[in-house]
């Protein structure tokens with residue numbers, strides 16, 4: 001995947017850029033996290049990557065072509081976005097149904113993914129009967145069921161409580177380390193960014209663009225105890241400092257010169 005000089009503005013006159021001059025290459029099977037303060041354009045970058053919005057300038061290419069949403073690219077959102085009138089199994093099978101797969105063919109795939117996320121027992125439950133963590137497992141299973149080459153995740157664990165969030169991070173790590181898809185994961189959390197990524201792309205405000213790209217040279221497979229590895233702690237201190245200064249240097253931030 002390749003982004004070259006990508007800019008995007010939303011005003012009709014093409015005024016202030018929401019994203020300015022972003023260039024980035026991501027290799028197949030690579031896990032990249034996008035880290036940055038609120039409002040620095042992280043979600044917009046994901047929407048440009050999945051082809052939901054076109055760039056005003058520059059190019060986004062996947063295998064040499066402009067991106068288009070389809071079964072080879074899955075999206076996971078903070079707000080789960082499950083279909084409320086479908087049970088967990090039908091939610092997991094939703095992308096497969098959209099791709100035209102018959103119910104009988106979908107069933108074993110759905111069963112496999114419900115098992116993989118530990119929800120085989122909840123197949124018949126509806127979203128309003130599931131906890132936040134369970135809903136996010138369903139959303140993850142739905143995203144993986146189509147066997148996408150590209151996984152885009154927009155703060156998927158941000159609305160979960162701290163313990164569930166840590167469990168889900170490890171589950172995602174385990175699933176991804178089994179079959180390494182190109183993953184782009186947006187987060188505000190420095191720890192989450194380090195735990196998951198091969199590389200961390202730090203975005204900043206004013207101008208909203210990439211500030212630095214930090215490789216994460218921690219061994220895989222990674223488990224919970226990686227969080228106490230001295231290299232992890234050093235990276236955490238470095239990135240926390242970077243994010244604090246990005247916020248303190250942003251004249252539009254309420255924490256301008258304070259953080």
Ligand SMILES: Nc1ncnc2c1ncn2[C@@H]1O[C@H](COP(=O)(O)OP(=O)(O)OP(=O)(O)O)[C@@H](O)[C@H]1O
Nearest residue numbers: 010011018036037038039040041042043044045188
């Ligand atoms: N459709 C749109 N129309 C106008 N402005 C938009 C639109 N989408 C995003 N913006 C603006 O672009 C900026 C960046 O938004 P974006 O959601 O990409 O940032 P973000 O880094 O993901 O933020 P957060 O971390 O708070 O989710 C914000 O100022 C937002 O108001």
